[in-house]
Amino acid sequence: MKDFIINYPSNILPTDITNQILKKSKSISYHRAINNYKKSPLHKLPALSNLLKISNLYVKDESNRFGLDSFKVLGGSYAVSQILKNKPNIDVFCTATDGNHGKGLAWSAKKYNKKCIVYVPKDTSKLRIKAISDLGARVDQLKMNYEDTCNYAAKISLKMNWELIQDASWSNYELIPAYIMSGYLTHFIEMEETINKLNQPDLDIVIIQCGVGSWSASCIWYYLNRYGKNKPKIILVEPVESCGVYQSLYEGRRVSPKGNLSTIMAGLNCGIPSKSAWEIIKRGCDGVIKITDTEVMSAMKLFYNPLLDDIKIISGESGAAGLAGLIKCLNDNKLKKLKDHIGLNKDSRVLVFNTEGKTDKNSFSKIVEN
Ligand SMILES: Cc1ncc(COP(=O)(O)O)c(C=O)c1O
Structure with a gap:
């Protein structure tokens, strides 16, 4: 090829x-x-x-x-601000990331005093994980690749009633992206x-x-x-x-x-x-x-x-x-x-x-x- x-x-x-x-x-x-x-x-x-x-x-x-x-925080922060306009009582934001998007989301959640849970794939480096948790988020590393980690975050967010802030869209998940x-x-x-x-x-x-x-x-x-x-x-x-x-x-x-x-x-x-x-x-x-x-x-x-x-x-x-x-x-x-x-x-x-x-x-x- x-x-x-x-x-x-x-x-x-x-x-x-x-x-x-x-x-x-x-x-x-x-x-x-x-x-x-x-x-x-x-x-x-x-x-x-x-x-x-x-x-x-x-x-x-x-x-x-x-x-x-x-630059990634530009996206996550704006999405959080828009979603909170309609749903001010959101308790937890969640996402999957290979680093930068999760860091931006953790920063944004902290700004609004919300909890943040971030899933990272198996290859994400320790320093990138630390940068996210230093901003107050809980970071869970999964033994999966990026795409499977995204699917996991979507499923668990639905089950736990967390607000998923994912930087990719699929059928019926288009507004936040x-x-x-x-x-x-x-x-x-x-x-x-x-x-x-x-x-x-x-x-x-x-x-x-x-x-x-x-x-x-x-x-x-x-x-x-x-x-x-x-x-x-x-x-x-x-x-x-x-x-x-x-x-x-x-x-x-x-x-x-x-x-x-x-x-x-x-x-x-x-x-x-x-x-x-x-x-x-x-x-x-x-x-x-x-x-x-x-x-x-x-x-x-x-x-x-x-x-x-x-x-x-x-x-x-x-x-x-x-x-x-x-x-x-x-x-x-x-x-x-x-x-x-x-x-x-x-x-x-x-x-x-x-x-x-x-x-x-x-x-x-x-x-x-x-
Ligand atoms: C540093 C950096 N550049 C570029 C991109 C690409 O952005 P996208 O995933 O929206 O294509 C990313 C995604 O996380 C990133 O972290």
């Missing part, structure tokens, strides 16, 4: 409940009102752009969002003061990493809703061993990944893509690139060891996947068809996201110091 797949999007958004919720999102005002809110930085890396032979490389750096090391996706819109709106300009973005290509796909679907939704067919080209990046969207585009239907689910990119090591995210992704993404752990480690090091006057960026294993995908597309001749499909060349202005910082400082140090 190839390391990429080309998609020919209709660029027409679905008109479902997710779309309605996204259209009504007030996430930016919600987040701005939080005490320690700070817009995450948008860096320009001229020296790295030069090295890569593109016109501009922008990096939206989420490594310090609300002091939590990843839609609120989560609405929360992610905050960081796209933050760029309206810079590159996401009114009539035309100062951008040609966006390269984003993907787990269950909710975040990349928010990105696609944002750009399609705002610019229609003039949206930038959007490429998704997945780990070779856990590539549910690649496999789904390949088979033309939403399916679980076929790989061995073993990767250092914990945040991207998910199962079947989210149902509502898939509806947006297949209509708006221009392709998918699969990357290896070795490729993402090189990208982490590039961020960590800046060239000339570029800024140093602390980027974790899932955080650097977008940059790794860009480099692969530029340098690997086997991806030439995709490169031509999206018009990636010396004039391209490209946006990637650093979606997490040092979420496991031991493994981070081992990688960047090697």
Whole structure:
């Protein structure tokens, strides 16, 4: 199988409940009102752009969002705020996570003085578990993979009457994932003061990493809703061993990944893509690139060891996947068809996201110091 797949999007958004919720999102005002809110930085890396032979490389750096090391809290916090409007007496929030989403939910539950129970799969690292429990949540590690852990959390929440705040949707579970996706819109709106300009973005290509796909679907939704067919080209990046969207585009239907689910990119090591995210992704993404752990480690090091006057960026294993995908597309001749499909060349202005910082400082140090 190839390391990429080309998609020919209709660029027409679905008109479902997710779309309605996204259209009504007030996430930016919600987040701005939080005490320690700070817009995450948008860096320009001229020296790295030069090295890569593109016109501009922008990096939206989420490594310090609300002091939590990843962007994920944008979704969970907004969903919690919306659900509490209708159900103020909720006692317990529950979720399954491979780290970042659970940390964001624990932080949000604590803010509203609610209990939080978080299930993590067998591979979640001790430090990531500790980061969640340090925020007051009960964390149970199951001897299961991510997808089975999600199913477990859904079942037990129903039985115990806990409120499940899951960042992926399935049949009859769409409202909360839609609120989560609405929360992610905050960081796209933050760029309206810079590159996401009114009539035309100062951008040609966006390269984003993907787990269950909710975040990349928010990105696609944002750009399609705002610019229609003039949206930038959007490429998704997945780990070779856990590539549910690649496999789904390949088979033309939403399916679980076929790989061995073993990767250092914990945040991207998910199962079947989210149902509502898939509806947006297949209509708006221009392709998918699969990357290896070795490729993402090189990208982490590039961020960590800046060239000339570029800024140093602390980027974790899932955080650097977008940059790794860009480099692969530029340098690997086997991806030439995709490169031509999206018009990636010396004039391209490209946006990637650093979606997490040092979420496991031991493994981070081992990688960047090697
Ligand atoms: C750091 C990081 N980046 C990207 C993603 C991908 O988000 P999604 O699962 O919505 O595709 C995740 C998911 O947890 C993540 O933790």
